[in-house]
Amino acid sequence: MSTESESGSGATVDGEYEVTFVERGPQEARFLVRGITPAFANGIRRAMVADVPTMAIDSVRIVENSSVMFDEQIGLRLGLVPLSTPPGEFEIGESVTLALDVEGPETAYSGDLVSTEELVSPTIDSIPIIELKEGQRLEIEADAVLERGQSHAKHQGGIAVGYRHLQRVEEVGELDSFGEAEPRILRGVIEDDGELIPTSEFDHDLRERFPDAELEIEDVPNAFVFHVETDGSMSVEELVTEAIGSLESRAEELKEAVQL
Numbered sequence: 001m002s003t004e005s006e007s008g009s010g011a012t013v014d015g016e017y018e019v020t021f022v023e024r025g026p027q028e029a030r031f032l033v034r035g036i037t038p039a040f041a042n043g044i045r046r047a048m049v050a051d052v053p054t055m056a057i058d059s060v061r062i063v064e065n066s067s068v069m070f071d072e073q074i075g076l077r078l079g080l081v082p083l084s085t086p087p088g089e090f091e092i093g094e095s096v097t098l099a100l101d102v103e104g105p106e107t108a109y110s111g112d113l114v115s116t117e118e119l120v121s122p123t124i125d126s127i128p129i130i131e132l133k134e135g136q137r138l139e140i141e142a143d144a145v146l147e148r149g150q151s152h153a154k155h156q157g158g159i160a161v162g163y164r165h166l167q168r169v170e171e172v173g174e175l176d177s178f179g180e181a182e183p184r185i186l187r188g189v190i191e192d193d194g195e196l197i198p199t200s201e202f203d204h205d206l207r208e209r210f211p212d213a214e215l216e217i218e219d220v221p222n223a224f225v226f227h228v229e230t231d232g233s234m235s236v237e238e239l240v241t242e243a244i245g246s247l248e249s250r251a252e253e254l255k256e257a258v259q260l
Contacts, residue, residue, distance in 0.1 A: 001197050008050075008080070010076065012019055016033040016035050017033060017036060018035060019032070019033050020034075022198060022225065023198070026081050026214065027096070027230050027231075027235070028227075028229040029228055030189065030225060031224065032196060033223070034220075034223045037222060041224040045226070047244070047247050050148060050156070051149070051150070051243060052105060052148070052230055052234075052242040052243050052246065053146050053161045054083070054231075054233040054234070055084070055096065055120050055233065056081075056147070057075075057079045057083070057098065057143070058147075060075040060140050060141055062077055062138060063139040063140060063141065064138070064139040065135045065139075066135070066138075067104075067133075069130050074130065074138070074140070077128065078100075078113075079209060081113065082124060083144055084119065084121055085120065085146065085157065085233040085234055086234070087234060087241075087242050091146065092145065092146055093147070094146050095144060095146075096117040096141045097142070097144075098113045098114060098115045099113070099116075099136075099139075100113050100129070100142070101138070102139075103132065104132030104136040105133055106132050107130070107132065107151070108129040108130050108131075108132060109127060109128065110125055110126070111125025113142075129222070131146075131215045150216055156233075157231055158228060160227065161228050161231055161233045163224045166219070166224065166225050167218065167219055168192075168217070168219075169192050169206065169215055169217050170217075170218075170220050171210060171214070171215060171216075172213075173213070174212055174213060174214060181183055182214070183207055184207055185206075186217070187204050189225045197209075229236040229259075
């Protein structure tokens with residue numbers, strides 16, 4: 001599997017960092033970053049989880065709820081509906097109003113939410129809110145607010161964010177012909193002769209790829225593979241870019257404070 005970036009090689013940032021996508025999709029991706037320390041890698045992860053603001057429903061006005069579910073339960077479910085959040089379009093604390101009006105027999109879904117702002121809408125239309133029986137109705141107005149993930153988990157655009165060391169695998173000899181090749185489980189991404197290979201390609205068992213070889217495995221210094229999945233509120237690229245921008249802003253604030 002070729003794992004070079006779209007330009008044909010790892011992209012270098014400011015001549016210091018090199019970024020290479022291993023797997024790339026709009027809402028889920030894995031990419032390798034070379035030239036960063038473990039502390040910086042963890043800072044990027046924490047910023048993606050806690051610092052990047054997203055829209056989420058924060059308050060609900062019940063016009064009519066003749067269902068069997070309490071108003072508070074309805075509000076909780078609505079708060080967990082991911083909403084699209086274009087970076088830079090809103091300020092922290094700004095709100096957008098959404099409305100929902102469904103009458104039974106029908107199931108109210110997240111896609112039934114109608115927004116007053118076309119930039120903000122449910123990223124998944126098929127999330128069930130409640131099943132309404134004959135004669136039941138749910139009509140609400142809700143305010144979605146832009147806040148950071150550190151304030152509440154519903155504002156975390158990165159629903160799965162983590163990283164591992166890139167590990168290099170080298171063949172250093174052959175297995176004893178009388179020995180039994182036991183499974184050797186490894187998860188993540190390995191580097192083999194300069195090629196990046198997700199361990200899922202050989203079911204995470206190195207013996208599937210190197211059945212008769214004696215192997216040596218080592219962490220590649222200052223090289224980390226990130227796995228990032230978003231809730232659709234923004235793309236992976238936008239989430240990472242916003243997180244790094246947040247780290248840069250914090251560093252500038254600290255620099256100015258130290259100089260006072």
